[in-house]
Amino acid sequence: MALDIVIMAAGKGTRMKSSLPKVLHKLAGRSLLQHVLETAASLGADRIITITGHGAEQVEAAVQAPHLQFVRQMPQLGTGHAVQQAAPSLHADGTTLILNGDVPLIRAETARALVEACGGERLALLTIELADATGYGRIVRDGEAVRAIVEHKDATPAQRAIREVYTGMMAVPTARLRQWLAQLRCDNAQGEYYLTDIVAMAVADGVPVVAAQPAAEVEVLGVNSPVQLAELERLHQRTLAVRHMDAGVRLADPARFDVRGTLTCGADVEIDVNCVFEGEVTLADNVRIGANCVIRNARIGAGTVIHPFTHIDGEALGATVGERALIGPFARLRPGAELGDEVHIGNFVEVKNSTLARGAKANHLAYLGDATVGERVNYGAGSITANYDGANKHRTTIGADVHVGSNCVLVAPVTLGNGATIGGGSTITKDVPAGSLAVARGKQMVLDGWTRPVKQKKA
Template structure:
């Protein structure tokens, strides 16, 4: 069976109250439309046709690089009209599956079951919901076959009481859609051409319309406002959390898990609450991530720990490293085995050597650090002169005392020792002690100045 997929993404989404086209609002860090496209690709279609209208250029730009056939619906005249715009690009012997760019949680297995029933006649995806408000209701004949879908605005009280609703997702032979869609009228409260109206035309022709029931109500949830967007986000994250937990990842609270990219985990990984994972994240065996951390495009080696409130981006950590709490690792940070970065430390474009320690209140930028180095509290590498960046090179076994300033470019050779409070501007040789601070003077009889402005205290 040849399959073409049409994704409707032309609506403005006025209830979102946003200048961003509705289908570009993110779920797990990606536009809703991107999720629908990924599900569509899993069905191996001949082509994916995306119907755009409001914000068409912005939508195309956001999905640049995707192999898609873009179709413009110049006027938003309803779902039937939208599908009609795509039909000229679809072969008559294909089956057409219609999806929606604002329904991102639909499952591939559900769609496969739906398409399998649509080789001769239309097939509709339905769902049993607790609150059917806003949905078209499914009207069935005495034998259980679907005879029509009535939109809520056009339904009578008896029809509105029905709990089986139309998801909007439909599959049908392209030849039938080409016959029925031009015959669909717009005599309804919205003055639009509704795609489900083809079902009544098919029934009139004696065709049996199949209905595939969705596995869950959330699967067909369309996003019309930010409340529904948040519900979809939480459901997506819960699904991902449960999948990782089944693979052995310990997630403290799956309802406070946020994956906005791709995560690879080894065995016995532990993730505490409110951790945000973005981009490409890899966690080796036994890695522990504390609460309220952000990891973006990082790889962390086995046995390592990231303590609470730490922010890591573009960093690579070897095995048995320790970070935080309250640490910030910026892009280009590389930690060798056993290295430690403590609280209120910021690093950028820095190599931290094997078993080296930068424990607290420190900035290390544009630095190559050897093995077994100890950096005291309050130390900074002065890597920027206002125009250019310069590097600091620190050899093996170096000790840098607290509150030291290393003015790059500067080098400290193996075994060097920098006295606390030093401002270093020249190289330090092997096993040398560098003392670069002003001489202390104690002035006897000194009097504190008295302020004449008493109100200033």
């Protein structure tokens, strides 16, 4: 039996006060709509049909999922009208699951349970009881049987007192859905076509209307304003924090912890406050992350310490740090940084597209770009690889056991042989043989009896 998923994503989101379409605002590093699409894809749908409208081109270019197609709702005349646009793309039979693009945290288990409640022959609604049901359609029952959904604006005072509400998500036999969509009318307070009117049609046709509930309220919370987005972000991050702590991660403060992607942790990982993890991040056993670090697309080896205020951004290339390394504070690792075991990268050191072998050290105020650094190298303060000639990047190769003094410039392409020593303040433009000392700086001059200029006093 075919499963089609329809995702409502056409709204403007006026209360967001933003030129960005509402469903593209981000929660935990991904757009609201992308969260829903990932859940939909996990259900094995035959088709995922996303209904766009406001900012349609921008929305369609920004998201992706297997078997995804788009239909547009122009103009936006209500939820029923939106699904009418998708109807021609649905399979002739099977089940249609309807989700909302601005309700990002619906779990796959809940969506699957809703489809199972439908069973291809019932109208299944996802409902929940709320302390404050303002703005939601109310579930009207006759005993246990669901008889109708009444929109908040059309509800009587008695109906508004009902706490069980419709979440905007349902599963429907597709053949029935097509039939009911053709019968929708817009004779209501808003002059819109309400999808919820199909409940009364199902009752009239003798089709059972059943309800399923999510495990937690957070699954059905939508986003209509920046305040709601921020509140949902904190609820989601708290859930992630608890999940990591249950797995053994020690968080100094779960309220000051953000995952905007995927974070995988080994045993005995410790994370201090105000740390942000983006993209794909892996922390092996016994890693310690200091306060105020930002780590994106990186793999950190066992026993490594990332000191406070370190910024690691692997971007598409990724960044890797070996075991028992010491990084920071105030260090920056950029794409292509590959650090071996026991490497030390200190304060205000930047590494980009470079490999550092076991035990190499750059402890402060240095830059390594497009470099290959051997074992046990000591790279002095203030030293840089001049890797860019204004048009092309060039590589610097530093052999094992090289000592680079402070305030040196290594002008690539250049190779320093094993065991070479570079005198402080040198600008190196030619290869240095193994075991050699290279000094390239101006001769020091000393002028005896020299007097500093004195500022002239005005008369």
